[in-house]
Amino acid sequence: MPRETLDREIHHLQDEVLLLGSMVEQAMSASVEALRKRDLESSRRIYRDDRLINEKRFAIENAILVLIATQQPMAHDLRFLAAILEVITELERMGDYAKGIAKINSLLGDDANLSTIRDISRMSEISVSMLHRALGAFVAEDDMLARAIPVEDDLVDDLYNQIYRSLVSSMIADPATIDHANYLLWAAHNLERMADRVTNICERTVFIATGELMELSSSDDEDQFDNI
């Protein structure tokens, strides 16, 4: 095989993307769990450890640039490396969402009403599961699986809308809850955005497998503007 170096580096990068993905999955699950348990120590650790996610992302980005400069990848290899650049950016932003939720835990007062936390936890479970499978599809270059995942974004959106209504009602009923209800809305919004970013990862999988750059829509796309 005349291209052992490139193949070896590409396998290594696949592993690194999976590793970064699992760091993000863990951070997100743990940040929502810490919120549910009001575990400030855990939130503090998640907040601090976001820098490890950022460092890993930069290390992968750097390795890709070196590979492009030294190996001149073409065709599928080039698409794969370009796609990773996008995917790690999405993952790094998801890490920021987890960090944001960790911060929210520290901002919520002791008397915060956590009646929406079950739905927030459910959003987290679905989003993390979507991410996990999206990364599996990414490394397997399974575009059929990647096309099937974004549909689940609707579940996350439904939960978000439910949480939104519940929190707005509580703010109207008792203006003293406005602060912490806003914080929780922020947490839910982070999870809603995370699921959207999973869709972006799925789009990159389709790109690697087929060479096509296309939007994978879920039902909340712009063509449904009137239904907002």
Add this chain to the structure above:
Amino acid sequence: MNPETNAKYAIETRDMDFYYGNFRAVKNVNLQFERQKISAIIGPSGCGKSTVLRSFNRMNDFIPGTRVKGEILFHGQNLYDPQVDPVQVRRLIGMVFQKPNPFPKTIYENVAWGARINGIPGIMDELVEESLVKAALWDEVKDDLRKNALALSGGQQQRLCIARALAVRPEIILMDEPCSALDPIATLKIEELMRDLSKNYTIIIVTHNMQQAARASDYTAFFTMEQDRAGVMVEYGQTGQIFTNPRDKRTEDYITGRFG
């Protein structure tokens, strides 16, 4: 061959086969080269890419026992029709080779020679200057036109060969690995020159250097060799598409270094 005809393509092959004696070296090539574009032909050694290129200006006529089947159309006429004059073909379809091959004469004579024997009209000094300017060599040699061409650097010699080809007013310039003997800077100069020349000429280049094809061409054709050792054209398309998303697995394997 009527240069006034407005054929859609600079050169078009139809079911072209090429034989060395009984050996079919290239089979079933159907290609259409766009006018005033740079088209690259890539592929592993022995895939017939140079053979195809040389057949476009009947250079293979010099090799006994060779023949072309099918058609190679230039201005709507098959280049291999009996009434076609191969000398006229080579004037309209010029060629630049792998190794720069200037004559052991002055720079001036190298450019003027072809024009003189082809009876190109006009003032010779002007034609020499115009050709050297077009070949991006004028500024480097204008004070030394009587110097022996062999004293030039490799890159300059290659540009001189391009000037020599331009002096006979061709329509198409064929380039067979024109940079393989040059350093990277001289190579980039030739590639920039090709881009410039493509405003007025059609350029077809054979290259082993895939990066060069990717950098310098508008269209790329990938050739490979089949079981019977005959070269075939696998895929032809816009260079951007060929190098990011080739349709054929054999193209993908070749340009990603899995084969060839």
